[in-house]
Amino acid sequence: MSTTKNILITGGSGFLGPMLAAKLLNDPSYHVVLTDLQAPPQPAGVSDTASLERVAADLTSTSDIDHLLSTRPSWHAIFIFHGIMSVGCEENLDLSTKVNLGATQSLLKAISSLSSKPRIVYASTQAVYGPPYTTNGTITDDTPATPVGVYGTHKLIMEAHINDLNRRGLIDAFAVRLPTVTVRPGAPSRSAAAWISGIVREPMAGLECSIPIEDRSARQVICSPRVMIENFVRVMNAPSDSMPAHIRAIYMPGISVTLGDMYAAFEEVCGKERLHLLKTEKVPEYERLLNSWPQTSDFGNARRIGLVFDESCSQVFREYVNGLKK
Numbered sequence: 001m002s003t004t005k006n007i008l009i010t011g012g013s014g015f016l017g018p019m020l021a022a023k024l025l026n027d028p029s030y031h032v033v034l035t036d037l038q039a040p041p042q043p044a045g046v047s048d049t050a051s052l053e054r055v056a057a058d059l060t061s062t063s064d065i066d067h068l069l070s071t072r073p074s075w076h077a078i079f080i081f082h083g084i085m086s087v088g089c090e091e092n093l094d095l096s097t098k099v100n101l102g103a104t105q106s107l108l109k110a111i112s113s114l115s116s117k118p119r120i121v122y123a124s125t126q127a128v129y130g131p132p133y134t135t136n137g138t139i140t141d142d143t144p145a146t147p148v149g150v151y152g153t154h155k156l157i158m159e160a161h162i163n164d165l166n167r168r169g170l171i172d173a174f175a176v177r178l179p180t181v182t183v184r185p186g187a188p189s190r191s192a193a194a195w196i197s198g199i200v201r202e203p204m205a206g207l208e209c210s211i212p213i214e215d216r217s218a219r220q221v222i223c224s225p226r227v228m229i230e231n232f233v234r235v236m237n238a239p240s241d242s243m244p245a246h247i248r249a250i251y252m253p254g255i256s257v258t259l260g261d262m263y264a265a266f267e268e269v270c271g272k273e274r275l276h277l278l279k280t281e282k283v284p285e286y287e288r289l290l291n292s293w294p295q296t297s298d299f300g301n302a303r304r305i306g307l308v309f310d311e312s313c314s315q316v317f318r319e320y321v322n323g324l325k326k
């Protein structure tokens with residue numbers, strides 16, 4: 001019997017999918033299929049192409065989903081990462097309904113009819129939380145999810161669907177609520193939090209970054225890509241009974257930082273001489289979404305499951321800047 005563990009990652013041309021593929025491919029027991037609307041490019045740092053397939057599939061098409069799932073005889077794990085980001089969802093409700101709801105639901109249905117049950121890790125978001133809980137204190141495992149945007153609302157609907165399918169024994173899944181993962185390389189995403197990567201990425205490339213908020217005490221919860229990818233693997237390997245069968249969401253580890261902390265870390269890591277590249281240009285819609293997201297959390301489930309945390313904003317920024325030197 002083959003010992004190869006087949007892993008499917010949707011959203012394979014995005015930010016996190018290729019990084020996760022690169023990490024998994026360090027272990028020869030994994031075979032990774034990366035998929036996106038167009039066949040994803042080869043992830044940075046991957047030389048073992050025999051254990052990697054890059055497949056084009058539009059997940060709004062059930063025939064594309066069926067074809068994708070048939071590319072390997074069985075699946076060890078499926079990471080559901082495809083989707084439309086926060087600003088994109090707010091601007092185009094129909095597209096989010098089609099992709100973040102419809103395509104994800106069709107994929108879950110197809111997975112639930114497979115003969116084996118791969119571990120599903122569904123990328124949700126901290127944007128499922130909302131006022132008054134986000135503005136009035138610490139998020140705990142008991143905090144109700146009260147999103148105020150299409151993005152968080154659609155992720156929460158999928159979480160509820162996953163809870164129910166998992167409870168019925170049709171799938172084996174966790175939904176992971178991601179904080180803002182920073183620093184994202186390349187082009188900015190269509191997220192209201194895109195500037196939290198831009199604040200380092202653009203000045204390090206000699207470009208200006210506009211920051212849509214001006215309150216230096218405003219908090220965001222952030223996480224480095226390295227820690228997020230490590231935690232994805234830990235969730236893939238977590239025992240199914242580490243959460244109740246009908247409660248599968250885990251708020252993934254992040255650190256709470258103010259805009260003032262980001263400026264201080266910027267000075268320390270990127271240098272005072274680049275400060276003039278940071279401009280404040282308030283965008284009320286971005287500010288509304290950002291202010292509705294969590295400011296602090298105790299990450300109870302994440303700690304219990306043994307997930308890892310970043311240390312500081314400077315460490316998160318430094319990892320990106322050091323990566324530019326390689």
Ligand SMILES: NC(=O)c1ccc[n+]([C@@H]2O[C@H](COP(=O)([O-])OP(=O)(O)OC[C@H]3O[C@@H](n4cnc5c(N)ncnc54)[C@H](O)[C@@H]3O)[C@@H](O)[C@H]2O)c1
Pocket residue numbers: 010011012013014015016017035036037057058059060080081082083084085099103123124125126177178179180181182189
């Ligand atoms: N990056 C973050 O900070 C963050 C924070 C919270 C949640 N998340 C969630 O984590 C997941 C991964 O994040 P990311 O930053 O890598 O996302 P990303 O935006 O970089 O990539 C998403 C990918 O989904 C693909 N996609 C869109 N429609 C599709 C369709 N119909 N069929 C197939 N593919 C389609 C896009 O082409 C894109 O490459 C997303 O679901 C996101 O909502 C990310």
